[in-house]
Amino acid sequence: MPLEFAPANADALPLHVIEQAGLDGWTESQPKSVVTWVRANNFTGSIGQVLLIPGADGAPVAALVGYGKPETRARKRFVLAAAAEKLPEGAWHVASGLPRDVAETEALGWLMTGYAFDRYKSQTPAKAGLVAPEGVDRTRVETLAAAEALIRDLVNTPAQDMGPDALQAAAEALAAEFGASCTAVVGDDLLTHNFPMIHAVGRAAVRAPRLIELRWGEAGPKLTLVGKGVCFDTGGLDIKPASGMLLMKKDMGGAANVLGLARMIMALGLRVQLRVLIPAVENAVAGNAFRPGDILTSRKGLTVEINNTDAEGRLVLADALALADEEAPDMVISMATLTGAARVAVGPDLAPFYTDDEGAAQALAEAAAGAADPVWRMPFHAPYEDLIEPGIADLDNAPGGGMAGSITAALFLRRFVAARYMHFDIFSWQQANAPGRSKGGFGQGPRALLAALPRILNL
CATH class of the missing domain: 3.40.630.10 (Zn peptidases)
Known part of the structure; x- marks a missing residue:
């Protein structure tokens, strides 16, 4: 895939970035069915965790991605990219939870999951697209x-x-x-x-x-x-x-x-x-x-x-x-x-x-x-x-x-x-x-x- 953001008008599904300490706060405002689904799947918000939220017909209507703890993030780069590699193909937009001061860096990491060196053999990079998060300079990051x-x-x-x-x-x-x-x-x-x-x-x-x-x-x-x-x-x-x-x-x-x-x-x-x-x-x-x-x-x-x-x-x-x-x-x-x-x-x-x-x-x-x-x-x-x-x-x-x-x-x-x-x-x-x-x-x-x-x- 090109290392570009999904179009702003893409039919993108919401993505919620969840810190481990913020999971309970997020679930408080969610329907009981979502809370039950989150608990049943043992989603804790640890880095790399991804949980698709299904709709009435079973198709995903949103996703949660773990953002871990501050001390854990300090030991890593491009934390959001760990989730991008696990999401299904399609467009996603950040609906909540991504700090504005790291949005550009995390967006760049996401785009780079689409890189593959395929000159000599076909490769399969991550295919989940991202709408440029609010406040991110799309041109600069691309x-x-x-x-x-x-x-x-x-x-x-x-x-x-x-x-x-x-x-x-x-x-x-x-x-x-x-x-x-x-x-x-x-x-x-x-x-x-x-x-x-x-x-x-x-x-x-x-x-x-x-x-x-x-x-x-x-x-x-x-x-x-x-x-x-x-x-x-x-x-x-x-x-x-x-x-x-x-x-x-x-x-x-x-x-x-x-x-x-x-x-x-x-x-x-x-x-x-x-x-x-x-x-x-x-x-x-x-x-x-x-x-x-x-x-x-x-x-x-x-x-x-x-x-x-x-x-x-x-x-x-x-x-x-x-x-x-x-x-x-x-x-x-x-x-x-x-x-x-x-x-x-x-x-x-x-x-x-x-x-x-x-x-x-x-x-x-x-x-x-x-x-x-x-x-x-x-x-x-x-x-x-x-x-x-x-x-x-x-x-x-x-x-x-x-x-x-x-x-x-x-x-x-x-x-x-x-x-x-x-x-x-x-x-x-x-x-x-x-x-x-x-x-x-x-x-x-x-x-x-x-x-x-x-x-x-x-x-």
């Missing part, structure tokens, strides 16, 4: 859902069909939809245009490396988004074990997330000058692959000693960030599935971010809670700068010691940006099915950023 679906589709697509060329095609399709421009520097032209590290990382692959650039908007602050587009990461000559490659189709999750955020910005018409940069490569093994011990010269002129070819994401991002900074934008935001160390630090559910901008950090943290898009600030810890300085080059792409890996990666990237800067080290993968979040790729950070941008850029 825009968020469409962007999330784009992110998921890109990340879920295997590398055989999502190489650098396909990622470029996805950016071009997005640009065409919103009247943006999209260009790319491909293959050996990367050397001509001074993107040596993007070229070095991607030159061993059959599909040529490239730098993709999308531009949109002619007024307002300059916002540049940079997304890591490593479409598959073998680890290079420091090759990963087989188990380490199982999810490497998602190593372009940073690119997917910036494209999703760009889609939101363009669809909602934010007054910004948007620039999206995606270094798109495959980190492959071949005779011309870059090697441990090589010293690369970046676009910015900084030299980088390669101590691990599996730390390639920061190399391609560095050239793109240097390009971004040359235009002196008002804000640069990079997103990447960069380090396993970030997963160790905060797990898969939080999106860790780095910034020196206290106002931007506060705006993002406050926006994230309302967007059901949790983030966590990590430190640009200056004393660790010594760890990324190897002695025979300006920078080390993989300092030894096994500690502070996410921080040292972020410090490495910061060396290439003088503008206001924020970096996300995301996972972009849902490990098991959950309400509103099917197993597979998903967005981390774009909704929080969208909500925070008006404060960050004074829009």
